[in-house]
Amino acid sequence: MNKTRFWVVGGEYTSCDCDTLISGTERVVGPFESRTDAEQTWRSLSEDHRPQAQVRFTIAHEPSMGA
Template structure:
């Protein structure tokens, strides 16, 4: 049985088109053993950066 691991990835982008990360702002957080835990961490991170229009994070599965 193969299990997935989940990561939160993202950072601050140069524009709101979200095409290019600003160098040095990249973040990779994890791994998390299950999606529910990763989503809870993502929500906290998203809430903390809510006032920054060019900051975006997503959950990636391995």
């Protein structure tokens, strides 16, 4: 049985609309085995970049690939 894995993804965007990432600023952190672990990293990254309005991170997940 495969489990769902979680990733923290984001970076700096060209505007506060968060439509287009600035090349070279992309970050992908993970995988995490639980959403709780991913949330801890997401909170830390978000807090570290709090003064930068155009930097955003989110949690993504891979659907489990059941047989």
